[in-house]
Amino acid sequence: MDTCGPMLMALYLRDVAGLVGAGNPSLSCVAPSVTAADHAMLTAGVGGNDALRDQWEIWWGRLLQNFPDNQQNLTPPEFPELAGMPALQRVAHAHYGAALTWSREQARLYSLMAEQRETLGGHKILADLVQNREMELGRNARDFTLIIVEVPLAEQRAWFIEPNRLIMSSHLLDDQDIFRSYVQPVVELLV
Template sequence: MHHTGGPGWRITMDTCGPMMIALYIRDVAGLTGAGSPALSHAEPHIRAADHSRLTAHVGGTDALREQWEQWWTELLAGYPETEASMTPPDFPEFSAMPALHRVVQAHFGAALTWAREQNSAYSLMAAERETLGGHKILADLVQNREMELGRSARDFTLTIVEMPLAEQRAWFIEPNRLIMSQHLLDDQPTFLSYVQPVVELLV
């Protein structure tokens, strides 16, 4: 996790293991466009499988999509204060979501392995950024805005969740959260096009 801050304000950048697992489940279930905001496919690519037989007696694909979206909303609302729990092999957390429950049971091992691999890669990348000062752009954004306004920043917190996503962009979730492709910071002009308006709004 990276923290950038000043008097009364803080920007954090980190990833989230449970959200990675949820992304894997979304993609392996072929739930394209599910969730709000609808994030792009994960990268590396996850091949979708047919779950129609698995979920046929518990509401089918429509129920699976609805239950996944409910889960995703809960993960977003809880991050970073509460770490979502998943308890194999029975996953009681999903007992009220039977379609999702079955798909999670079927794919949890592969999802966990994939998420751990992505988390390790993220940790290496984040450590390299720290060494090279790659996060300085965040403090610069706030300071530049303070100079424009002629005052100090208001008290605010901005939480940036970096995820292994195919599309190089960020998605703003009101009031103070961004989900972002984990390589977006490497492309500073594109990074600024998404993050600068949010910082300006908060400062």
Template sequence: MHHTGGPGWRITMDTSGPMLIALYVRDTAGLDGAGHPALSHAAPKIRAADHSHLTGEVGGINALKTEWEAWWEQLLKAHPKMAPELTPPNFKAFGNSPALRRVLQAHFGAALTWARERRSEYAELEAEREATGAAQLLGDMVDDRLLEVGRSARDFTLTIIELPLNEQRAWYLEPDKIIMSHDLLSQPEVFRSYVQPVVELLV
């Protein structure tokens, strides 16, 4: 986790274990375009499988998509807390989502392993950024904006959730969250093109 801040403002960059698991479930179930925002595929690529045998009796792929989207929305709202609880083998918190519950039961082990691998890669990435000062770009962007407007910053918090996505871009979620590909910061100009407008809006 990386924090940048000043009087009245704070920007946090981190990844999310529950969202990594949700991404794995989305991609393995072939739920392309599910959720808001509709994020690109995870990287490395997760092989999609046919889940009609698992979900056929409980509403099929359409029910699974609806249930997954409701879960994703909850994760975004609750971040950084882990809600709803992912408790195998019964996944009690998913009692109202029978299709999703079955898919979680089938894939939770693989999803957890995949998510842990991505988290350890993210930890390496953070250490590298700390060493090179790459994350300082955020503070610089706020400072530049403050010079431009000639006043102190309005109070704001901005949360940047970094996920391993194969598309190098960011998605702004009003009022104070950004989801972005975890490689984006390594391309300062592209990173700035997505984050600068949000900083200008908030500062």
């Protein structure tokens, strides 16, 4: 379980661009919320909002595929990570400072929350889910890896991404029953 700086940046840019429902899976808006801006003039010469949505979805797909590689950070001022995506580069250029500040603050808050969980044993529920599944099956778990990326989302839920990843609201673990409802089926699949 961890968060991901590049994904935080991507979600900020998605929300500031007003790309509601973009991406696969389509995650809820971030929390705290980000005010959307109109980018029609900014992206008009490079394909407009349709191109912006397509380019963001390509970038998001790369981030999902490459996690936990945090080397996907945006590099201003040219943003070579977004090469061939001129609409997205323009939005990134316009909002880079705010996106960086927001994502760093969210990463800091996540660190504090993770430390508190470690101290209080809040993450123990994952081990319990695996142990319960082993008892049901009457055998030890197969070797498996479950990668959980926690991001600050308005909707308290998790999204499964095959073969072994979950994107999860960073406060989902606060409600262990809801957490269990999303994570237990994935553990059953992997164990």
